[in-house]
Amino acid sequence: MSTAIIGTLYAGATLGAMLAGIPIAFALGAVALVFMLAFMPGASLDTVAQNVYEEMASITLLSIPLFILKGAAIGRSKAGQDLYSAMHAWMHKIPGGLGIANVFACALFAAMAGSSPATCSAIGSAGIPEMRRRGYSGGFAAGIIAAGGTLGILLPPSITMILYAVAAEQSLGRLFLAGIGPGLLLVLLFAGYSAWRFRREFAAARAAYETGGTAHPILAEDRYSMAERFSTLPRVLPFVVLLTGVMVALYGGYATPSETAGLGGLLALALIAAIYGVWRAGDVSPILTATLRESTMLMLIIGMSLLYAYVMSYLHISQAAAAAIVAMQLSPWLLLLTILLLVVGLGFFLPPVSIILMTAPIILPPLKAAGFDLVWFGVVMTITMEMGLIHPPVGLNIFVIKNIAPDIPLSDIIWGTLPFVILMAVAILLLCLMPGIALWLPDLLLPSTK
Numbered sequence: 001m002s003t004a005i006i007g008t009l010y011a012g013a014t015l016g017a018m019l020a021g022i023p024i025a026f027a028l029g030a031v032a033l034v035f036m037l038a039f040m041p042g043a044s045l046d047t048v049a050q051n052v053y054e055e056m057a058s059i060t061l062l063s064i065p066l067f068i069l070k071g072a073a074i075g076r077s078k079a080g081q082d083l084y085s086a087m088h089a090w091m092h093k094i095p096g097g098l099g100i101a102n103v104f105a106c107a108l109f110a111a112m113a114g115s116s117p118a119t120c121s122a123i124g125s126a127g128i129p130e131m132r133r134r135g136y137s138g139g140f141a142a143g144i145i146a147a148g149g150t151l152g153i154l155l156p157p158s159i160t161m162i163l164y165a166v167a168a169e170q171s172l173g174r175l176f177l178a179g180i181g182p183g184l185l186l187v188l189l190f191a192g193y194s195a196w197r198f199r200r201e202f203a204a205a206r207a208a209y210e211t212g213g214t215a216h217p218i219l220a221e222d223r224y225s226m227a228e229r230f231s232t233l234p235r236v237l238p239f240v241v242l243l244t245g246v247m248v249a250l251y252g253g254y255a256t257p258s259e260t261a262g263l264g265g266l267l268a269l270a271l272i273a274a275i276y277g278v279w280r281a282g283d284v285s286p287i288l289t290a291t292l293r294e295s296t297m298l299m300l301i302i303g304m305s306l307l308y309a310y311v312m313s314y315l316h317i318s319q320a321a322a323a324a325i326v327a328m329q330l331s332p333w334l335l336l337l338t339i340l341l342l343v344v345g346l347g348f349f350l351p352p353v354s355i356i357l358m359t360a361p362i363i364l365p366p367l368k369a370a371g372f373d374l375v376w377f378g379v380v381m382t383i384t385m386e387m388g389l390i391h392p393p394v395g396l397n398i399f400v401i402k403n404i405a406p407d408i409p410l411s412d413i414i415w416g417t418l419p420f421v422i423l424m425a426v427a428i429l430l431l432c433l434m435p436g437i438a439l440w441l442p443d444l445l446l447p448s449t450k
Contacts, residue, residue: 007317029304065295066261071113073268080122086232096198106148120149138408139416147420150386167360174442305357318361347388
């Protein structure tokens with residue numbers, strides 16, 4: 001049987017297993033095992049455990065559960081609400097300041113927690129009701145939080161970046177640094193859109209009021225004294241110092257990513273104990289349980305994805321697919337566009353973890369041969385996968401928002417996120433035109449030795 005036929009069967013079996021509702025980890029593992037039985041030597045089954053262990057025996061992957069612990073500790077405290085309150089107090093005079101405060105709060109919280117769902121939940125639970133109380137439309141408020149939450153897989157520490165570093169065999173430090181510039185670019189784009197959209201809603205509300213309508217809540221003005229502004233800082237600054245310390249330890253060469261993750265997790269637990277009194281067994285138990293549950297789920301997906309990729313490589317499916325892409329003799333930019341469209345399509349059905357581990361053996365060799373920097377592409381691919389978090393049918397952040405704001409119609413949430421999807425596409429275009437947005441910082445602080 002030809003490699004093309006085997007590859008088609010492999011892809012079809014995978015799609016069938018996913019559409020059948022089988023959890024992703026078990027779907028990938030089951031398809032891999034079936035094809036091992038059908039097309040590989042019988043003795044290969046004896047090495048399944050060994051292959052999975054060897055693929056996962058990476059010191060880089062050790063940092064994942066530790067970063068999850070750090071995110072769970074911060075996410076399950078009131079740090080998100082306090083961070084949002086501080087941002088609101090300091091930005092309330094800016095037009096659309098409430099929306100902009102939510103964008104910045106999402107960015108900072110994402111950098112501390114490293115999780116998109118945690119960011120949406122922590123900031124959205126306080127930010128969405130407040131925005132709606134101040135007259136923001138439900139779709140607009142939901143879109144701000146959903147889009148801001150996607151920054152969790154771009155800004156360091158990003159679990160998605162960790163997995164890409166393993167799959168692409170790239171420096172994790174350079175990848176983390178490369179995500180900072182584009183992350184700030186997205187924050188500025190989101191904040192700019194929030195200010196523009198606010199002005200439109202404000203103008204419409206004022207026009208309605210001046211023609212005899214009732215006063216809309218969006219017309220109300222907030223006032224904070226300087227003392228009130230500074231009173232919001234004591235609970236926020238320690239977490240900002242933690243974020244800064246973790247980054248300094250990592251990029252200053254004082255600690256490895258795993259050591260940094262462990263230190264960050266322990267310090268996060270210490271901070272929520274000191275600031276919020278979360279230290280009793282009953283308080284800490286949910287944090288550890290959530291960390292164990294999410295880490296186990298994620299590591300199981302990683303292990304099965306790596307087994308899936310191993311079988312794909314053994315059967316020469318990935319090599320043949322990569323060779324077929326090269327044989328098409330596409331121009332470098334057309335090749336990039338084709339691959340990004342593939343990632344967008346996969347984002348309709350799969351989470352970023354699976355997309356990276358399943359596609360890396362196929363798409364990275366042609367991209368490298370075409371002369372693209374794989375660190376730069378890691379950032380572009382991450383932003384593309386961010387789009388998948390806020391567009392249906394998977395759209396994880398959409399359903400997180402629906403869970404914390406059930407009174408907002410799902411259609412309104414989806415329409416509210418679409419402008420941010422467009423802004424992400426604009427960011428990708430800017431990165432293609434100016435790669436230095438991503439590469440200037442890693443080239444400055446961690447020059448490549450290749």
